[in-house]
Amino acid sequence: MGRTTWFDVDGIKRGEWTAEEDRMLVAYINKYGVRDWGALPKRAGLHRCGKSCRLRWLNYLKPGIKKGKFTAQEEEDIIKFHSLLGNRWAAIAKQMPNRTDNDIKNHWNSCLKKRLRRSGIDPMTHGPIKTTSSTRSSPARRHSSSTSSFSLSSTGSVRLLNKLAAGISSRKFGLDRIKTVMISSEPRQVDDEEKVMIGSKKEEERVIGCFMEIDKNLISTMSLDELPCDSATTTATTGFVAAFSDYSLIESYDLHGRSRA
DNA sequence: AACCTTCGCAACCGCAAGGAT
DNA sequence: CATCCTTGCGGTTGCGAAGGT
Structure with a gap:
């Protein structure tokens, strides 16, 4: 799985990371730490932009990151935190150690949002989905479902x-x-x-x-x-x-x- | 078997915040 | 105080895998 590898006009590599690139990035950061993403790729010998390196490190290579299936408890937490914080994935990720904001966002968009809709819950308001547009939801009723906060x-x-x-x-x-x-x-x-x-x-x-x-x-x-x-x-x-x-x-x-x- | 749709996830893009000068 | 630069965030896209018809 992954994106096609290509090079932009400046010769910067885009797309899927190789195992060798991962190894080089990790080796560099382990030795020199994380600072100055702009200069890091050149120093690490990578033909990538700093932004891409940062993303790869934070979402995939950084030690302690938990990948794979979300547990039922984690899903419940995401729904709860989303009801409090909205689409503020970074803030939600801070409440969930070892999960990245990107992972949480992906899981929400690809799975949890649809699941809530199927259950008759509006994923944005966390209240019941309205069939008519004119009536406003009462805040007191917004968290009355079993998946509420x-x-x-x-x-x-x-x-x-x-x-x-x-x-x-x-x-x-x-x-x-x-x-x-x-x-x-x-x-x-x-x-x-x-x-x-x-x-x-x-x-x-x-x-x-x-x-x-x-x-x-x-x-x-x-x-x-x-x-x-x-x-x-x-x-x-x-x-x-x-x-x-x-x-x-x-x-x-x-x-x-x-x-x- | 072939095609289509949905899912899961990695990565990109644009923009805003905040620090440095 | 203004401008520039770097970093971080959220939305979106691309693509292979899996499942359905």
């Missing part, structure tokens, strides 16, 4: 977390808003027009990381002092709650996850 608990707070996750992954609820609240120690209101993009990608990773930590703990309440987590996570929780508290999205739940109705 948090089937272990049906408490309000878990549903709240699901809603927050859906909001974050869909980018519907302005990460900038969350970040703004998180950076300032005191929760405050931010006007819609106020664009305070504090966050870099790293910052975003931190927000997501904090959220994932909360997720893992499957907290039964949103009471901050009961959270078994570090200050960063608590700050994140404060941020999430404050950032979303004025959205109608969570109007049915108070900060302790109890229904107000």
Whole structure:
């Protein structure tokens, strides 16, 4: 299996890698480490572009990479993380040691997406597939299927977390808003027009990381002092709650996850 | 047996983020 | 602050294998 080998106008080799090329790349990286992908091919004696070398190393040659069939648990994890993070394969891969983002993406596109559709689940929203276009899905019902993210608990707070996750992954609820609240120690209101993009990608990773930590703990309440987590996570929780508290999205739940109705 | 379709996966491409200058 | 360069990411494509007709 593989792509046809060909050479571009600059004489750079494209297509399938040979065992000898793999050996040369691994030998070079083992000796000199990974730095300056642009210069690496020439130094390693490869007629490839740096990008191709990087891809080959990260997705195939790097030690510890797990290849082959995904287990049922891994598939469940992918679906769960996708419901939280969307098509953010690199972020999902960070939650799944030894699997590459490319592998996860391929498996999702070729298998899991279709499987969800066959089960009547929209792979993008993780809610039921709508037969009519006019009705909007209720967030509270979005994770009610057996393949949903948090089937272990049906408490309000878990549903709240699901809603927050859906909001974050869909980018519907302005990460900038969350970040703004998180950076300032005191929760405050931010006007819609106020664009305070504090966050870099790293910052975003931190927000997501904090959220994932909360997720893992499957907290039964949103009471901050009961959270078994570090200050960063608590700050994140404060941020999430404050950032979303004025959205109608969570109007049915108070900060302790109890229904107000 | 021949052809067609689907699956699985490696690799490419374009673009954006972020660091260096 | 602006520009350039490198790195990383996500979408997509290409192709052999496997399965179906």
